[in-house]
Amino acid sequence: MIRKKLSIALFLSTGALLHAETAKVDFMTEVKPIFEAVCIGCHHDGKDKGGYRMDTKELAFKGGDAYPDECIIPGDAEGSQVYYSTTLPNDDDEVMPPGKQAPLTKAQQETIKNWINQGAEWPDGVVLEQTQRLNFEKDVLSILKKGGPFTEKDKEKLRLWVFQGSVWPEGFSMGDAGAEEESSGPADNLELVVKMREAIIAGSPEKAAEEMQAYENTIPKTGAKYQMVPIPGGEFLMGSPDSEKDRLDDEGPQHKVKLEPFWMGKFEVTWDMYEPFMITATPRNKDGSPIKINPDDEAADVVSSPTAPYTEMSFGMGLDGYPAISMTQHAANKFCQWLSAQTGHFYRLPTEAEWEYACRAGTTGAFSCDEDKLTEYAVFETNPDNPVLSGYARVGTKKPNPWGLHDMHGNVMEWCLDQYVANTYGSRSGSGNAVIAPLVVPTELYPRVARGGSWYDPAMDVRSARRWGSEENWKQQDPQLPKSIWYHTDALWLGFRLVRPLKVPDAQKMDVMWNSGRIGG
Numbered sequence: 001m002i003r004k005k006l007s008i009a010l011f012l013s014t015g016a017l018l019h020a021e022t023a024k025v026d027f028m029t030e031v032k033p034i035f036e037a038v039c040i041g042c043h044h045d046g047k048d049k050g051g052y053r054m055d056t057k058e059l060a061f062k063g064g065d066a067y068p069d070e071c072i073i074p075g076d077a078e079g080s081q082v083y084y085s086t087t088l089p090n091d092d093d094e095v096m097p098p099g100k101q102a103p104l105t106k107a108q109q110e111t112i113k114n115w116i117n118q119g120a121e122w123p124d125g126v127v128l129e130q131t132q133r134l135n136f137e138k139d140v141l142s143i144l145k146k147g148g149p150f151t152e153k154d155k156e157k158l159r160l161w162v163f164q165g166s167v168w169p170e171g172f173s174m175g176d177a178g179a180e181e182e183s184s185g186p187a188d189n190l191e192l193v194v195k196m197r198e199a200i201i202a203g204s205p206e207k208a209a210e211e212m213q214a215y216e217n218t219i220p221k222t223g224a225k226y227q228m229v230p231i232p233g234g235e236f237l238m239g240s241p242d243s244e245k246d247r248l249d250d251e252g253p254q255h256k257v258k259l260e261p262f263w264m265g266k267f268e269v270t271w272d273m274y275e276p277f278m279i280t281a282t283p284r285n286k287d288g289s290p291i292k293i294n295p296d297d298e299a300a301d302v303v304s305s306p307t308a309p310y311t312e313m314s315f316g317m318g319l320d321g322y323p324a325i326s327m328t329q330h331a332a333n334k335f336c337q338w339l340s341a342q343t344g345h346f347y348r349l350p351t352e353a354e355w356e357y358a359c360r361a362g363t364t365g366a367f368s369c370d371e372d373k374l375t376e377y378a379v380f381e382t383n384p385d386n387p388v389l390s391g392y393a394r395v396g397t398k399k400p401n402p403w404g405l406h407d408m409h410g411n412v413m414e415w416c417l418d419q420y421v422a423n424t425y426g427s428r429s430g431s432g433n434a435v436i437a438p439l440v441v442p443t444e445l446y447p448r449v450a451r452g453g454s455w456y457d458p459a460m461d462v463r464s465a466r467r468w469g470s471e472e473n474w475k476q477q478d479p480q481l482p483k484s485i486w487y488h489t490d491a492l493w494l495g496f497r498l499v500r501p502l503k504v505p506d507a508q509k510m511d512v513m514w515n516s517g518r519i520g521g
Helices: 027-038 057-062 081-087 106-117 136-146 152-163 190-202 271-278 329-343 352-360 371-377 507-518
Strands: 215-218 225-231 234-238 255-259 262-265 413-419 448-451 467-469 499-501
Touching: 027 106, 027 152, 081 106, 136 152, 190 329, 190 507, 225 352, 234 352, 255 352, 262 352, 271 329, 329 507, 352 413, 352 448
Parallel strands: none
Antiparallel strands: 215 225, 225 262, 234 255, 262 499, 413 448, 448 467
């Protein structure tokens, strides 16, 4: 179950993204930032060292006094001085960049090499301008150590750093930025969950399905609002029939599933809700726990939350009212715990069965709407041949499904609680009896289930029965060592939605649901 990957390096300044299903290098987002930070300072109008300018395509390809007609030779990186000079020893008189400047990293060299070998495409009319070459220790580390909320200046500097290749010192991880201290207060463990459950039981007066109503709530610490919709309990056929167009093997066989009632988020979790959990000024250990916890700290302040991100995680696609993206399942689980600690309600991710049941909303076709009206209900890729995508949309811009849930098809893919097992449906279909509230409890870090498809996917991939399994390459470009337990840096199409079950489970089950995201990690 291979999920196509989007690259951070393919992020455009406009917020648009390019398909990354091939290894083709994009000039605007991968090569241009390197040239502007490293080369243009010595090779522009007014300063053409060696008689060579790089600020326009014509001049860059033409060459200079020392190397006429061989600075950039499309299809021949080894014969192109622009690439060759970056590979020379640091003490060579012709090495670029020269002098005391830091050499290009191997990754940056490979980017230039691959771009040239692929034909050195440079869009007409694009003129390069010098930008600051960022140094991690000097320009970036202080921002990450400070944490959020980031200023616009901070965000711009982080974006520029990413564009220039996210150069991260070898062997460095953010956990090294501060020493761990011994806390004197409670810990993020089962004991904390037991105490939280007492407050949740007291704050959950509804005991029967007929008492369940739609509601809007406010997150106490932030003032962000969210809405929950009651989903009736019932029975449905999970999976797709053999006759369904574009059906995949892991969607069958169909089998009966019976579920108890629950509430589900009317919309996907937005940045308004999630960013205050993700970016705080609290110094944290490598596992996200606060470095210092006082005995009287509230539960919400004890729950582990993400270490500081190393870039602006919406990647310019929008924050106010837009779905939060790129978090690991562990991060989504811990947000649910953080929210539960404040509200007195038990929130978690949906099981895979709950998600499909709510998505179908009583329907039995490939979508919860007529396929010819899908554009009215879903944000998805309507033109796969178009290489430029616009990204996600604000939640709720499309019509809701029959149960009042928006964006179940498309916009962003949504995490579920389950371990992804390709043939799990086969083990459920033998008796013909309905399976009660199935959940494949995770035992390994990969793969985990995500559902719904996204703005990046064609119609076939936003069907009600479509299943996805998470992959390690969803965080391929994460420069941290070891890679972060909080961020999927290459999953710009991945978010989540809240569920609140009517029946509150015991503390042990709550603990598993909030903390299984790290199993195997």
